[in-house]
Every structure is written in C-alpha cells, then in structure tokens.
Amino acid sequence: MKPIFAVILAAASAAVPAIADPLPSWNDTGAKARITEFVDSVTDPTSEVFVPVAERIAVFDNDGTLWAEQPIYFQMLYALDILQQKAEEDPSILTSDVLKAAAENNLEGVMAGGHEGLLEVINVSHANITPEAFKSSAHEWLTTEDHPTTGLTYAGMTYQPMLELLSYLRDEGFATYIVSGGGVDFIRAIAGDAYNIPSQQVVGSEGTTTYAVTDGVPALTKEGGITFIDDKEGKPVGIMRHIGKRPIFAAGNSDGDFAMLEWTTAGEGARFGLLLHHTDAEREFAYDREGHIGVLNRGLDEGPDRGWLIVDMAEDWSRIWSSN
Amino acid sequence: MKPIFAVILAAASAAVPAIADPLPSWNDTGAKARITEFVDSVTDPTSEVFVPVAERIAVFDNDGTLWAEQPIYFQMLYALDILQQKAEEDPSILTSDVLKAAAENNLEGVMAGGHEGLLEVINVSHANITPEAFKSSAHEWLTTEDHPTTGLTYAGMTYQPMLELLSYLRDEGFATYIVSGGGVDFIRAIAGDAYNIPSQQVVGSEGTTTYAVTDGVPALTKEGGITFIDDKEGKPVGIMRHIGKRPIFAAGNSDGDFAMLEWTTAGEGARFGLLLHHTDAEREFAYDREGHIGVLNRGLDEGPDRGWLIVDMAEDWSRIWSSN
Numbered sequence: 247m248k249p250i251f252a253v254i255l256a257a258a259s260a261a262v263p264a265i266a267d268p269l270p271s272w273n274d275t276g277a278k279a280r281i282t283e284f285v286d287s288v289t290d291p292t293s294e295v296f297v298p299v300a301e302r303i304a305v306f307d308n309d310g311t312l313w314a315e316q317p318i319y320f321q322m323l324y325a326l327d328i329l330q331q332k333a334e335e336d337p338s339i340l341t342s343d344v345l346k347a348a349a350e351n352n353l354e355g356v357m358a359g360g361h362e363g364l365l366e367v368i369n370v371s372h373a374n375i376t377p378e379a380f381k382s383s384a385h386e387w388l389t390t391e392d393h394p395t396t397g398l399t400y401a402g403m404t405y406q407p408m409l410e411l412l413s414y415l416r417d418e419g420f421a422t423y424i425v426s427g428g429g430v431d432f433i434r435a436i437a438g439d440a441y442n443i444p445s446q447q448v449v450g451s452e453g454t455t456t457y458a459v460t461d462g463v464p465a466l467t468k469e470g471g472i473t474f475i476d477d478k479e480g481k482p483v484g485i486m487r488h489i490g491k492r493p494i495f496a497a498g499n500s501d502g503d504f505a506m507l508e509w510t511t512a513g514e515g516a517r518f519g520l521l522l523h524h525t526d527a528e529r530e531f532a533y534d535r536e537g538h539i540g541v542l543n544r545g546l547d548e549g550p551d552r553g554w555l556i557v558d559m560a561e562d563w564s565r566i567w568s569s570n
Numbered sequence: 571m572k573p574i575f576a577v578i579l580a581a582a583s584a585a586v587p588a589i590a591d592p593l594p595s596w597n598d599t600g601a602k603a604r605i606t607e608f609v610d611s612v613t614d615p616t617s618e619v620f621v622p623v624a625e626r627i628a629v630f631d632n633d634g635t636l637w638a639e640q641p642i643y644f645q646m647l648y649a650l651d652i653l654q655q656k657a658e659e660d661p662s663i664l665t666s667d668v669l670k671a672a673a674e675n676n677l678e679g680v681m682a683g684g685h686e687g688l689l690e691v692i693n694v695s696h697a698n699i700t701p702e703a704f705k706s707s708a709h710e711w712l713t714t715e716d717h718p719t720t721g722l723t724y725a726g727m728t729y730q731p732m733l734e735l736l737s738y739l740r741d742e743g744f745a746t747y748i749v750s751g752g753g754v755d756f757i758r759a760i761a762g763d764a765y766n767i768p769s770q771q772v773v774g775s776e777g778t779t780t781y782a783v784t785d786g787v788p789a790l791t792k793e794g795g796i797t798f799i800d801d802k803e804g805k806p807v808g809i810m811r812h813i814g815k816r817p818i819f820a821a822g823n824s825d826g827d828f829a830m831l832e833w834t835t836a837g838e839g840a841r842f843g844l845l846l847h848h849t850d851a852e853r854e855f856a857y858d859r860e861g862h863i864g865v866l867n868r869g870l871d872e873g874p875d876r877g878w879l880i881v882d883m884a885e886d887w888s889r890i891w892s893s894n
C-alpha cells in the first residue's frame with residue numbers, strides 16, 4: 247500500500263501554493279511589494295476588499311507598456327515596410343508628400359504630417375486585405391524582421407517583467423486584456439504567441455471592415471479608414487464596449503492611458519493603477535515629458551497623489567527583454 | 571486500506587463521462603441527432619475534424635433564437651415604457667409623430683416610421699444615462715414586467731432547449747457568444763442571469779458612449795445615436811472585431827443571420843449552421859416569410875442545400891419556455 251500513500255502525499259503537497267517568486271525579473275523594491283500586496287488583498291476570500299474571479303479584469307496598454315515603442319510604434323514601421331513594397335509595384339499610390347516621404351523611409355517627413363500623416367500611411371498599407379492575411383503578414387514581419395537599434399526581432403522586444411506580471415495575474419484568477427491605441431488586427435497577430443492573450447481579449451483601434459461574397463466565397467476585407475480610436479478617452483469607452491465592465495487593474499505608460507487609469511481606479515473597493523516610466527537609456531530608452539511617442543506629463547504629475555504606482559524601469563526591473 | 575480503495579474507485583467512476591441526456595427538452599428527432607453528432611465529431615481527438623478548444627467558438631443570435639421576439643423585440647417594448655415615463659415628466663421630448671405614437675403606446679404608428687422610427691424611440695429612451703444605470707434599469711424591467719400575451723416575465727421567455735444547447739456546448743469546451751442586432755448594453759443586462767454568458771461574450775449593436783469627469787467623478791454616458799449595427803453583413807464584421815476569429819457554430823432565426831451562418835459554415839473543417847423555424851403557434855408564435863420581425867426567406871430557401879439544420883420548434887422541442 248505504500249505506493250498509494252506516496253501518491254496521496256504527493257497530491258497533497260502539490261496543492262500547497264508554490265512559494266516560487268512569480269515576478270523574478272522585478273527587483274525587491276517597493277514596486278514589486280505593492281503589486282503583490284494588492285493581488286494578495288483582492289484574492290484572499292477573508293479580505294475586506296476581496297474581488298470574485300469574474301470581476302478580476304486587468305487591462306494593459308501595449309506600446310511602451312508590454313513592448314517597446316521606439317523609435318516609433320512598431321505598427322508604423324511595419325506600415326512603412328508594406329507601403330514601400332506596394333510603391334515598388336505601383337508608384338502611383340504615392341499621392342501625397344507624406345506617402346512619398348514614407349516610401350523614401352524619411353521618418354521626419356512622415357512625422358511632419360502629424361497624426362493625419364500616420365493614419366494616411368496606415369490606411370494605404372493596411373487596406374484591401376482580409377484580416378486573416380493581414381495577421382499572417384504582420385506575424386511574419388514581427389517574428390523575422392530586426393529592430394533598427396537593438397537587432398532583436400520586434401516580437402522579442404516584449405518586456406520580461408510585464409510577461410511575468412500578466413502570467414502572475416492570470417494565475418491569480420485575473421482575465422488579462424490588452425487595450426491599445428494600436429490596430430486590433432495588428433496586435434492580435436502576435437498577442438497569442440507573445441503574451442498568451444487570445445484574440446478576444448485584445449481591444450484596439452479599428453478600421454473599416456466589409457463583408458462580401460465574391461465568386462461564391464464569403465470574406466471580410468479590411469478597407470482604408472479608421473472607425474474607432476482606442477486612445478485617451480476612447481480607452482474607457484472601448485473597455486465598456488468590449489468587456490462591458492470596469493477593470494480593477496490598469497497599466498499604461500503615457501498620458502494616452504490617463505483616462506483608463508482614472509476610470510479604473512475611481513471604482514469602489516481596491517483598485518490598481520500602474521504607469522511604466524521609461525528611465526533606462528542604457529538597457530532600453532529614456533523618455534517621458536517630451537517627444538512624439540509615449541509622452542507622459544499628467545501621469546507623472548498627478549499619478550502618485552492618485553495612488554498610482556510609477557514603475558521606474560531602471561530601478562525596479564532586473565531584466566528588460568523577453569528574448570535575452 | 572479498503573476505504574482508500576473505495577475513494578480511488580469513486581474518483582475513477584467520476585471520470586467516466588455522464589450518460590445523462592444533455593438536451594432533455596429536445597425530442598429524439600433528426601435535429602438533436604445532428605447536433606450531438608457534430609459536437610462528438612469536433613471534440614473527439616481521434617476525429618479527422620477535431621477542433622482544439624481555443625477554436626470552439628459558437629455564436630447565437632438573441633431575439634427569436636434564445637428568447638422570443640413577438641409582438642416586437644423586447645428592447646423595443648422596454649424603450650416604449652421608458653419613453654412613456656420620460657414623456658410624463660417632460661412632454662416636450664415628443665418632437666416627432668413617431669415619438670408621439672410611442673408615447674400613446676400606438677405600436678402601428680411607431681412601426682409606420684420604419685427602421686428610422688424604431689431607432690428614434692431607442693435614441694430618446696436610451697440616452698443620457700450611464701451604462702451601469704441603464705443595465706440596472708433593463709434588468710429590473712426584464713425580471714419584473716410581464717409579457718402582454720404570455721403573462722411571463724421577459725427574462726422567463728428564454729427557450730429552455732436553447733439554454734440546454736448553450737450549456738451542452740460549454741460543457742464540451744465551446745465558448746458561447748451572443749451576436750445580436752439588439753443593443754449590447756441591453757443584452758448584457760440579463761445575459762449572465764439568463765444565459766450564463768458573461769458581458770465580454772456579448773456582441774451587439776452599439777450606441778455612442780462618451781467619457782467625462784464631472785465634479786471629480788469619471789463616468790461613461792450613453793448618448794443618442796448608433797455607431798454600429800450588428801445585423802446582416804454587420805454580424806460577421808462584429809464577430810471579427812470582437813472575437814477576432816471565425817466561429818465553427820452559428821445559430822439564428824432570420825435572414826438577418828444569413829451572412830453570419832454563411833461565413834461561419836464556409837470555413838474549413840466541420841461547421842454547423844442552425845436556423846430556428848418558428849412553427850409553433852400554440853406554444854409560442856408561428857411566423858417566417860412575412861411580417862416586420864424575424865423574417866426568414868433566404869434561409870428557408872437555401873439553408874437545407876447549404877447543410878444548415880432547420881429546427882422545427884413544434885416538432886423538435888418538447889418544451890419551449892425556461893420558466894414553465
């Protein structure tokens with residue numbers, strides 16, 4: 247009978263919670279302690295701020311929060327590559343100064359067109375394709391092309407500490423969502439492989455998609471044009487549209503996430519707001535109050551008084567990239 | 571040692587699949603057999619058409635598929651009640667013939683305004699309220715008001731056989747989604763209680779929602795206006811926007827579901843399309859090719875040749891309502 251006792255004992259010991267550190271790439275600073283204290287408090291059934299599993303919704307911005315966003319959003323670099331391929335086949339598509347600058351890989355010329363210029367490049371490069379073919383193309387690009395300064399693949403430039411945080415929250419019964427200003431199809435191309443997040447848990451900006459039957463084959467087609475921008479005040483709107491309830495945990499890195507953190511942390515009971523502060527010029531990139539990407543002013547000014555955790559990447563993280 | 575053996579044996583027998591009928595309110599007709607054969611085929615790992623759990627997406631129309639839709643969509647009856655309450659307080663909101671007809675409960679007068687008339691009533695009755703307060707109001711109405719002809723609560727007019735089908739599919743690893751032309755917030759008000767479907771698995775038509783901070787309190791507000799109609803060709807579009815992948819099972823009851831079934835069943839591997847045919851004037855309502863609600867023509871004409879199952883409610887169901 248001894249083997250049976252051994253099996254029973256092994257089963258019993260497997261039920262004891264693991265004491266392994268769930269966040270090994272986080273230094274033992276206050277940031278890590280605040281995260282684990284929050285998670286402990288909302289998952290302990292005897293706690294006054296206990297939250298049932300169905301309400302454990304955690305939302306994460308993507309660019310600059312789960313992966314890097316320099317020198318410019320990865321989706322923009324992808325769009326430039328695709329635009330250049332298209333222009334080689336048919337130069338007549340370059341109908342504006344912004345598109346011509348894009349075709350010459352002149353990033354300053356593209357940026358000179360402002361937000362509209364970026365959208366123009368996105369529109370021309372992302373149109374007339376099925377969502378399935380688009381995702382396949384984006385996945386290939388993200389996993390094989392190299393980033394200009396790090397030499398890593400783009401998919402390899404996810405942040406290891408944030409992957410651990412996602413995984414830790416899921417282990418504690420949270421549903422983890424991406425809520426990004428980036429295009430929903432672009433993020434879905436890689437969210438499963440990169441973050442273990444299924445497509446239905448990705449909320450993002452949306453373009454016009456149409457349905458038609460051609461030669462007997464029904465298909466969706468991505469057209470030009472943006473129907474929903476999931477940024478700033480659009481983030482709480484997108485969350486309500488898609489998830490239908492207010493999260494209890496929100497993480498971001500720029501003032502584009504301010505409304506999402508504001509709305510999340512204004513709910514009753516225990517709430518958590520996290521802002522990633524890009525302080526590590528050596529291992530990643532250092533930027534905050536100025537520039538054209540990931541600008542963080544109001545969050546730095548008001549976040550601490552609102553009880554939000556400001557994560558100092560240089561101080562709080564022992565490792566940056568998932569890929570090395 | 572005998573008690574331990576007994577425990578082990580009990581555990582082993584618990585692992586044997588239950589032989590209880592998962593669809594007790596379905597008669598033993600071909601319809602039930604086709605459903606269970608499909609589910610068996612895609613969930614059997616040795617089957618040629620096996621589908622992994624992550625791809626087992628099932629989508630259901632709501633009005634006329636999961637609950638009744640006569641004499642008119644329940645959301646419309648709710649809107650009329652709210653409009654009448656609002657008009658009592660402030661008659662100046664009745665700015666059109668359609669709204670005046672609605673305030674007098676003159677259903678023909680409202681229908682005379684066509685689709686635009688219905689939207690006008692929805693707009694006025696669903697605006698200037700937070701999604702949370704709206705859902706609370708709709709939940710109260712659906713669970714306490716009585717339907718004009720059956721005397722049941724609206725929440726009690728869900729179809730028992732469809733509840734069993736939802737539950738059966740979930741037990742077999744499917745994720746069950748509602749994909750409805752109705753308003754997403756209205757359905758979310760009751761989807762958890764009525765169908766055991768969480769808010770994030772409800773796709774529907776969407777109205778304008780805005781985010782603002784008033785006196786320090788951040789809140790979302792439903793405004794008038796429709797931003798997305800999740801009907802006809804909008805259903806595959808809504809599914810791709812929200813879920814991000816093609817379902818393998820789709821159920822509906824009208825030609826508003828045709829594109830959803832067409833797109834679902836055109837995918838590779840085993841697929842299932844189901845159309846509910848309202849044939850039971852005695853226990854429910856009988857209607858199909860004519861009228862203003864739930865019109866089904868193309869589905870009846872082409873569905874069988876496309877391999878879709880046409881469920882005959884009178885023949886295939888032993889029970890209709892969940893509530894009696």
Ligand SMILES: [Ca+2]
Pocket residue numbers: 307308309310311498499500502540
């Ligand atoms: Ca960001």
Ligand SMILES: [Ca+2]
Pocket residue numbers: 631632633634635822823824826864
């Ligand atoms: Ca219907």
